Amino acid sequence: MKGNELFNLQELLSRQKLLICFSGPFSHSVIEELGKAVRNHLENERIEKSAIMDVFSVYVEQAQNVRNYTTSRETLGRPIPANSGIVVIGKEDDHYVVSSGNLVEADDVPGLSAMLEKLRGLDKAGLKAVYKEQSRKPREAGASGAGLGLIDMARKATRPLEYSLRAVDDAYYFFSLEVQL
Amino acid sequence: MEKLRIEASSCSPLIDFDPAAGLLRIDGESYPENSFDFYAPVFSWLEEYLKDPAPAVVLDIGLSYLNTSSIKCMIDVLEMLDGAHQKGRTVSVRWHYDSDNDRALDMAEEFAEDVSLPFEILAH
Numbered sequence: 001m002k003g004n005e006l007f008n009l010q011e012l013l014s015r016q017k018l019l020i021c022f023s024g025p026f027s028h029s030v031i032e033e034l035g036k037a038v039r040n041h042l043e044n045e046r047i048e049k050s051a052i053m054d055v056f057s058v059y060v061e062q063a064q065n066v067r068n069y070t071t072s073r074e075t076l077g078r079p080i081p082a083n084s085g086i087v088v089i090g091k092e093d094d095h096y097v098v099s100s101g102n103l104v105e106a107d108d109v110p111g112l113s114a115m116l117e118k119l120r121g122l123d124k125a126g127l128k129a130v131y132k133e134q135s136r137k138p139r140e141a142g143a144s145g146a147g148l149g150l151i152d153m154a155r156k157a158t159r160p161l162e163y164s165l166r167a168v169d170d171a172y173y174f175f176s177l178e179v180q181l
Numbered sequence: 182m183e184k185l186r187i188e189a190s191s192c193s194p195l196i197d198f199d200p201a202a203g204l205l206r207i208d209g210e211s212y213p214e215n216s217f218d219f220y221a222p223v224f225s226w227l228e229e230y231l232k233d234p235a236p237a238v239v240l241d242i243g244l245s246y247l248n249t250s251s252i253k254c255m256i257d258v259l260e261m262l263d264g265a266h267q268k269g270r271t272v273s274v275r276w277h278y279d280s281d282n283d284r285a286l287d288m289a290e291e292f293a294e295d296v297s298l299p300f301e302i303l304a305h
Contacts, residue, residue: 146253148249
């Protein structure tokens with residue numbers, strides 16, 4: 001990348017008050033190392049331990065969701081083109097905001113948006129009820145997660161989950177998710 | 182029955198189950214690459230053990246962080262123990278948490294809600 005483009009990119013990142021940004025293929029070791037960096041950074045900010053754990057856990061859920069989705073498409077023999085996702089952690093006023101973006105198959109869009117709309121319409125008690133219901137369901141064979149990640153993020157968030165789904169081509173959408181803590 | 186011991190890693194907890202003493206320990210943080218793969222040997226060990234456990238079984242949990250798929254695994258572990266409790270076995274849980282970390286307390290309380298076995302939550 002040319003020097004002035006790199007400058008522009010960093011300008012954009014710092015205007016958004018981003019603390020950490022990762023874009024590229026997610027491996028488990030990337031998720032782990034970046035997680036350590038996030039925690040070290042927040043520990044130096046001298047914020048409460050519970051707030052550090054909230055940011056860290058939302059980051060882990062988002063990064064593992066991106067990774068698990070990518071891995072599941074590979075298993076199905078339909079690898080996602082340009083195997084990459086993005087996770088960013090920023091600060092808006094007094095709130096930390098954890099966001100992620102990745103490509104999803106067009107067929108998964110209706111289910112994903114229905115789930116997010118449902119969660120957006122629930123209050124804390126409703127979210128807890130959905131969480132308990134999901135956590136008691138038997139695990140699906142071959143599933144890499146328990147279907148609890150989005151619900152857990154919605155419970156930790158201080159405002160409803162924000163998301164967008166933008167068509168990239170006939171087969172893929174770019175899914176972005178923003179969680180404010 | 183053999184002991185079950187899995188050393189802790191940076192993203193998976195120590196598992197230390199002593200069948201004769203009835204002392205089961207899970208300690209650390211849990212967000213492995215695949216939680217279901219990680220906990221599979223724990224499930225199969227417990228399934229076998231709970232057929233004929235020690236007179237008194239205590240599970241000591243010191244988990245400071247679990248991702249959601251590990252939470253699901255821990256619910257399944259607690260349900261197995263709760264099943265043994267309901268069949269009249271003496272089984273209890275002691276959940277240890279760091280008093281600086283409110284989230285760990287919230288989490289412990291949610292786990293305790295779903296089981297009927299004796300469940301102590303201890304601050305350190």
